[in-house]
Amino acid sequence: SKGTHHKKVEFYNVELDKKLIQNEQAKRAIEKAIQDDEIVPFFQPKININTNKIEGAEALARWITKAGIIIPPSDFIPLSEKTGLIHEIDFIILEKTLRFLRKCLDDGINCTPISINFSRMHLMSHDFIVRLISKINEYQIPPKLIEIELTETVIFDNYQIIEDFINHLHEHGLQISMDDFGSGYSSLNMLKDIEIDVIKFDRGFLQDTQKSERQKVILSAITNMAVGLGIKVVVEGVETQENVNLMKEYGCTIAQGYYYAKPMPIDQFEIIFKEGK
Numbered sequence: 491s492k493g494t495h496h497k498k499v500e501f502y503n504v505e506l507d508k509k510l511i512q513n514e515q516a517k518r519a520i521e522k523a524i525q526d527d528e529i530v531p532f533f534q535p536k537i538n539i540n541t542n543k544i545e546g547a548e549a550l551a552r553w554i555t556k557a558g559i560i561i562p563p564s565d566f567i568p569l570s571e572k573t574g575l576i577h578e579i580d581f582i583i584l585e586k587t588l589r590f591l592r593k594c595l596d597d598g599i600n601c602t603p604i605s606i607n608f609s610r611m612h613l614m615s616h617d618f619i620v621r622l623i624s625k626i627n628e629y630q631i632p633p634k635l636i637e638i639e640l641t642e643t644v645i646f647d648n649y650q651i652i653e654d655f656i657n658h659l660h661e662h663g664l665q666i667s668m669d670d671f672g673s674g675y676s677s678l679n680m681l682k683d684i685e686i687d688v689i690k691f692d693r694g695f696l697q698d699t700q701k702s703e704r705q706k707v708i709l710s711a712i713t714n715m716a717v718g719l720g721i722k723v724v725v726e727g728v729e730t731q732e733n734v735n736l737m738k739e740y741g742c743t744i745a746q747g748y749y750y751a752k753p754m755p756i757d758q759f760e761i762i763f764k765e766g767k
């Protein structure tokens with residue numbers, strides 16, 4: 491009847507309102523965290539499995555509350571992407587990473603590249619590259635020390651835009667890394683047009699390969715091809731000695747994962763970054 495139908499609609503609206511209010515509150519909390527300087531990068535080293543030396547690191551956003559609680563990116567990045575706050579967050583992580591690199595260079599450290607995650611949202615913003623380059627210049631950091639991590643799906647969805655975008659970043663001397671390789675569309679074909687410097691195998695890959703011989707053949711072939719193209723291969727989510735052994739089988743040399751180190755605060759990372767291992 492009409493009556494029940496009406497009730498149902500009302501019910502949904504209430505739920506929707508609740509969700510909107512929750513999102514609005516969460517958005518304001520993130521804005522406040524930005525104002526109060528509570529968003530910081532943690533760094534996770536990338537390790538050469540043959541030498542145990544640091545070959546680079548990834549900056550990963552954390553929200554540290556006044557009470558010292560560490561909030562992971564999964565709890566604030568998705569809403570930040572929806573609301574546009576991600577632009578600010580990504581640039582906060584960039585700026586703090588640049589400041590860190592500046593300090594290390596001033597201390598005479600032989601720095602390896604640090605990668606930053608940039609949301610797909612930036613592709614829509616015309617002044618992204620201008621802003622990026624001016625920040626890097628402000629801190630006088632050699633651009634080759636900054637690697638831009640873009641996810642595979644972004645590349646797949648915006649083929650032509652991405653090709654131009656990446657060419658532009660290369661002209662400025664930045665390195666490009668294809669994140670989560672093998673998690674989605676995994677079009678090897680795109681590698682012929684789009685000049686990627688680094689591919690990062692998604693951690694799902696290591697788990698799958700423990701199951702299947704076919705996967706092993708595929709992974710070794712991709713690794714060989716990448717090496718042939720001059721592309722660096724990083725394997726993410728390396729948790730065990732078995733994972734490291736598999737990497738050796740495939741000819742992969744750079745690992746990022748809990749087996750070597752978890753993402754850590756700047757002060758802690760600085761010590762191992764300076765030692766190089």
Ligand code: C2E
Pocket residue numbers: 534549550551562563564567576579580583607608609669670693726727728729746747748749753
């Ligand atoms: P991602 O870029 O794929 O980052 C790798 C994630 O794997 C990180 O999670 C890292 O802590 C985790 N990880 C590293 N080693 C291991 C391991 O051995 N085992 C397991 N199980 N996990 C491992 P995290 O830091 O929670 O970040 C999650 C995602 O949030 C990132 O995935 C990235 O997509 C996004 N994110 C993080 N920081 C930023 C940022 O500053 N900007 C943007 N736009 N996205 C970010």
Ligand code: CA
Pocket residue numbers: 548607639669
């Ligand atoms: Ca990443």
Ligand code: CA
Pocket residue numbers: 669670690692726
């Ligand atoms: Ca990844």
Ligand code: CA
Pocket residue numbers: 653682683684
């Ligand atoms: Ca091309």
